[in-house]
Amino acid sequence: MFEEAFADEQHTICYSVKANSSLAILRLLAKMGAGFDIVSGGELERVRRASKAALKRVVFSGVGKQEWEIDAALQADILIFNVESEAELQLLAARAEALQVRARFALRVNPDVFAETHPYISTGLREHKFGIDIKIARRIYRSAAKYKWLDAAGVSVHIGSQIRAVDPFAAALARVAALVDELRSDGLNIRYVDAGGGLGIEYKDGEFDADDEVVRYAEALRGSAKQLKVHLLLEPGRFIVAQAGGLLTQVLYVKQNGSKTFVVTDAGMNDLIRPSLYQAHHEVLPVQQARSGAVSRMVDVVGPVCESGDFFARDRSLTSLKGGDLVLLLDAGAYGMSLSSNYNTRTRPAEVLVDGKEHLLIRRRERLSDLFAAEKLPRSKRSQANK
């Protein structure tokens, strides 16, 4: 869908690895020609293991890149660094010189555009930690000219995630386009504009008008891109993988507390944290077809983790469930497994890739021994004294 919508533009889709970083998913996307947006040295290593050929299509974002991560990315000869501060630019220049390789960079500018989404995933306002104030970007590009190993190749922007209107994207890109004009008049050879990711999906039926969303998104960006004759970089994450994944869980117990009914599942917030973290909505689908005439009732679907915030759905009308039933939490393909943890010393589930009638285990269920592998017990005083 994305490829089609941007078919008329010179572009590369750099899938945002943090949305779902399974090696098998990365390899699938790499085979389709995708590049990758990474935010750590760990994600760089994931791309390398999924596809060495895709390293040249990597963009490296993030406010806190460490020296070893910059070195690894320089040595991998990635496409471009999205630099988020002056201090980072100086470090990049120093490392590029030390390694005697040219570093292509874009400044990630903060366009001060408001995008309606959850406050935790909005990033494009001046008060956010991301990017460089677009008002001072030109000065910083000028100051970068003195570094011989730096190549100011682009401008980048990313205003947030799960954004359901295209206007903020258009507004941000218009500001970027104005900056590109200025930079070119300063003599810089700007070839890339990175429009970031952030396109939302419909978690709840009828939440917004999702029809032709990508087409409208492409139209919103196209105006600026065409006029500038730049190569457009796009960093979608959620939009590519969210609806491709579900979390399958089994009902353990159904319990009544006062007037409330709780359906307790064997998956918890450690497996899918979006409802707890962002008050996000996920549809809950009983796997067995409801018997005709089955009654629905209002329930909370909750996990076993020792936190009141451990819930998947509140006051949801579901056909009656009992222990042993399977339910599917929809749209868990993005920011599900990649945001999971072992909180409460819980092993994480297996991941299965499904294609029509075929399926493939792409991550085995975690074992308790995996969880203890990195830990060490201090030797007790007494056993030392006995030696």
Ligand SMILES: *Cc1c(COP(=O)(O)O)cnc(C)c1O
């Ligand atoms: C998280 C992130 C993305 C992807 O966001 P989605 O909402 O999943 O499309 C893209 N670019 C950057 C810099 C990000 O931090």
